Amino acid sequence: MSMTDGPTALPGAGADQAAADRESKGTPPGSSAAAPRRGWFAGWSERWQAMPRQQQWALLLVVVVLAYLLPVIDPPLISTEPGNDFPLACQTMAIYALVAVGLNVVIGYAGLLDLGYIAFFAVGSYTAAMLTSPDSTFLKIPYLWTIPVAMAVTMFFGVMLGVPTLRLRGDYLAIVTLGFGEIVRILATIIPAMKGQVGFQNVGHPPGVQSNGVPVFANSNGVPWYWLTLTILIIVLLLAGNLERSRVGRSWIAIREDEDAAETMGVPTFKYKVWAFAIGASIGGLSGALYSGQVGFVNNQKFDVVTSILFVAAVVLGGAGNKVGAILGGAIVAYIPLRFTAIADYKYLIFGLTLCLIMIFRSHGLLAARQRLLAYGRHAYAAVRSSHDAKAKTALGGEAPS
Amino acid sequence: MIPTLLTLLPADDSSWITFDVPSLMQNFWSATFDGLTFGSIYALVALGYTLVYGVLNLINFAHSEVFIMGCYGVFFTLNFLGFGPSAPNLSLGSIIVNLLLALIVAMVASALTAFLLERLAYRPLRRRNAPRLVFLITAIGASFTIQYTIFLVRGPNPEAALTMFRPRPIFDVFGTIVDSQQLLIVIAAVIMMIFVDRFISTSRTGRGIRAVAQDPDTATLMGVNKERIIVTTFVIGGILAGAAALFYVMKIPSGVQYNGGFILGIKAFAAAVLGGIGNVRGALVGGLLLGLIGNYGQILLGNSQWTDVVAFVVLVLVLLLRPEGILGTSLGRSRA
Numbered sequence: 001m002s003m004t005d006g007p008t009a010l011p012g013a014g015a016d017q018a019a020a021d022r023e024s025k026g027t028p029p030g031s032s033a034a035a036p037r038r039g040w041f042a043g044w045s046e047r048w049q050a051m052p053r054q055q056q057w058a059l060l061l062v063v064v065v066l067a068y069l070l071p072v073i074d075p076p077l078i079s080t081e082p083g084n085d086f087p088l089a090c091q092t093m094a095i096y097a098l099v100a101v102g103l104n105v106v107i108g109y110a111g112l113l114d115l116g117y118i119a120f121f122a123v124g125s126y127t128a129a130m131l132t133s134p135d136s137t138f139l140k141i142p143y144l145w146t147i148p149v150a151m152a153v154t155m156f157f158g159v160m161l162g163v164p165t166l167r168l169r170g171d172y173l174a175i176v177t178l179g180f181g182e183i184v185r186i187l188a189t190i191i192p193a194m195k196g197q198v199g200f201q202n203v204g205h206p207p208g209v210q211s212n213g214v215p216v217f218a219n220s221n222g223v224p225w226y227w228l229t230l231t232i233l234i235i236v237l238l239l240a241g242n243l244e245r246s247r248v249g250r251s252w253i254a255i256r257e258d259e260d261a262a263e264t265m266g267v268p269t270f271k272y273k274v275w276a277f278a279i280g281a282s283i284g285g286l287s288g289a290l291y292s293g294q295v296g297f298v299n300n301q302k303f304d305v306v307t308s309i310l311f312v313a314a315v316v317l318g319g320a321g322n323k324v325g326a327i328l329g330g331a332i333v334a335y336i337p338l339r340f341t342a343i344a345d346y347k348y349l350i351f352g353l354t355l356c357l358i359m360i361f362r363s364h365g366l367l368a369a370r371q372r373l374l375a376y377g378r379h380a381y382a383a384v385r386s387s388h389d390a391k392a393k394t395a396l397g398g399e400a401p402s
Numbered sequence: 403m404i405p406t407l408l409t410l411l412p413a414d415d416s417s418w419i420t421f422d423v424p425s426l427m428q429n430f431w432s433a434t435f436d437g438l439t440f441g442s443i444y445a446l447v448a449l450g451y452t453l454v455y456g457v458l459n460l461i462n463f464a465h466s467e468v469f470i471m472g473c474y475g476v477f478f479t480l481n482f483l484g485f486g487p488s489a490p491n492l493s494l495g496s497i498i499v500n501l502l503l504a505l506i507v508a509m510v511a512s513a514l515t516a517f518l519l520e521r522l523a524y525r526p527l528r529r530r531n532a533p534r535l536v537f538l539i540t541a542i543g544a545s546f547t548i549q550y551t552i553f554l555v556r557g558p559n560p561e562a563a564l565t566m567f568r569p570r571p572i573f574d575v576f577g578t579i580v581d582s583q584q585l586l587i588v589i590a591a592v593i594m595m596i597f598v599d600r601f602i603s604t605s606r607t608g609r610g611i612r613a614v615a616q617d618p619d620t621a622t623l624m625g626v627n628k629e630r631i632i633v634t635t636f637v638i639g640g641i642l643a644g645a646a647a648l649f650y651v652m653k654i655p656s657g658v659q660y661n662g663g664f665i666l667g668i669k670a671f672a673a674a675v676l677g678g679i680g681n682v683r684g685a686l687v688g689g690l691l692l693g694l695i696g697n698y699g700q701i702l703l704g705n706s707q708w709t710d711v712v713a714f715v716v717l718v719l720v721l722l723l724r725p726e727g728i729l730g731t732s733l734g735r736s737r738a
Contacts, residue, residue, distance in 0.1 A: 176718060355540070360526045
């Protein structure tokens with residue numbers, strides 16, 4: 001924060017104050033700072049808040065059912081162009097959405113820029129592949145068991161990478177993760193056990209065989225994979241929502257808004273940053289494991305660092321800090337090149353430009369982050385205040401408040 | 403599972419990682435000279451990161467694209483001058499003229515890119531006091547945009563390799579020949595960096611840069627034109643990146659590619675952190691050291707791809723053990 005200190009763990013306070021003041025005036029992506037911030041769908045969000053609980057649940061149920069039915073209905077206008085199988089496109093969208101939800105924990109909640117998220121995705125993919133593919137000489141376990149193993153392994157990598165870098169200011173994390181994204185690919189090339197470009201064929205899949213002898217979870221059979229991914233996505237979403245509302249989530253948002261202030265207020269910022277990073281990493285690993293299972297083949301060519309910038313674009317496009325936005329962003333980033341194959345070659349340019357333009361002109365993306373946490377704080381304060389006033393009034397006037 | 407893992411990795415193919423000390427001993431001096439040559443290039447690029455970081459506290463991710471635009475500047479100049487894959491027989495005078503021409507074009511291309519970047523991407527953000535994360539995301543977005551614009555125009559393959567001159571042996575040290583190319587690169591880079599160091603510590607603009615690095619608000623109150631200083635910093639970084647681009651194309655003629663700046667950018671940043679980010683002399687020290695470490699590591703570990711891994715490990719270790727870098731002091735505090 002200080003303009004002069006460089007990478008000190010605890011920058012000097014003097015020059016900091018000015019910088020802190022300056023920063024606090026600006027509003028981070030997905031921030032809930034003083035100025036009202038609205039996504040393009042702000043009206044919807046208000047209408048949603050105003051609805052009774054039952055109505056919300058009913059509407060949510062409809063949305064979920066529609067989401068499950070999406071590849072089966074295959075709506076004509078939305079459907080991808082011939083050559084891109086629509087159920088598989090749905091699966092890709094679901095994977096991207098899952099990745100975006102995971103990355104949103106890191107970027108959106110804790111405000112840490114992870115530019116090498118593909119590395120965690122790759123670690124998850126390789127873990128699943130090496131534990132199930134006949135090409136690897138490791139111990140073999142059933143595919144579904146690789147999912148928790150992949151999450152644990154990537155979480156370990158996340159902690160390993162996070163501990164040295166998260167003590168410093170956030171921008172070091174950005175470049176270290178960017179480097180890590182490339183290093184994983186290089187290591188996959190160099191280390192023979194990871195089989196470089198040859199890769200691992202026949203990565204495992206969940207059990208189940210159709211009547212004609214073809215496995216339910218065949219590589220080309222998008223629908224069951226999509227349903228599996230969607231189910232996991234919903235579970236992750238519920239867990240992430242709970243985290244967001246918990247003490248951990250509040251700490252993340254405090255760190256995102258102003259790290260020094262959070263530290264001063266007694267939030268163990270380093271611990272919660274590592275948590276955010278590790279949880280984000282494990283969701284990346286989870287999506288990687290799902291991806292490698294569906295594709296059935298993993299090699300070092302699949303995990304380009306540029307793809308991690310697409311992931312960041314997904315989160316930013318959707319609105320950092322908003323999990324529904326992240327899903328939307330992830331789905332859009334995956335969907336556009338598949339739907340409009342004519343512009344598929346331009347996707348990196350398009351999303352790179354989108355990233356810049358959104359940041360310059362509209363830093364909160366499609367759906368702005370929720371303001372409820374701060375709003376909740378204000379309500380609580382107002383409630384305490386009014387009851388206090390009421391008590392004072394009773395004490396003074398001796399009249400019972402109505 | 404762990405024992406399986408341990409027994410499996412080396413047994414598969416024992417040559418993927420080696421600790422080839424004899425080979426390092428044998429090639430020590432050639433690795434040193436080559437490392438210093440690459441180190442000078444890293445140092446020039448690292449200076450761009452360091453200056454911008456010192457003044458704005460921003461990792462300019464798009465600096466690698468500023469560099470690669472310079473490489474394209476060199477490539478097009480040489481192409482225009484009719485150079486081919488093999489070095490023509492030219493007199494010393496015409497070699498120097500050609501080099502200077504390529505250098506000027508590269509510097510202009512890089513400086514222009516840096517200038518536009520500052521104007522179009524970062525200035526609007528500064529206007530509205532955007533927070534750090536927004537700057538970083540914009541920087542990476544800008545880097546991506548430039549990279550894939552080049553990709554669309556020039557395609558995915560590296561440009562044809564053009565050689566300017568055949569390196570001539572100048573003298574030998576312990577039986578290892580130092581050629582004219584290595585000597586030229588190292589000496590030119592060191593002279594440029596000394597010049598920049600002097601410029602920053604003695605000139606009026608340099609004082610402005612240091613003032614803004616130390617405290618932008620106070621500097622503005624004292625009559626420093628902050629915006630102009632920031633643009634100047636970006637342009638200086640661009641000019642140095644242009645010089646680095648010329649040396650890089652000299653050293654690796656086939657390295658001109660749309661994403662060619664990416665790894666070099668990360669290494670240069672690692673060099674800047676190693677020397678102490680925000681510190682001009684630190685960039686030189688860090689660059690040279692990283693060049694040496696990378697080259698030694700590559701010979702020791704037995705695969706050229708290890709240089710990138712070694713640079714990355716150095717970055718993480720520096721952040722872990724001595725985050726302020728070797729020289730540590732920052733741009734704002736450097737003595738006049």
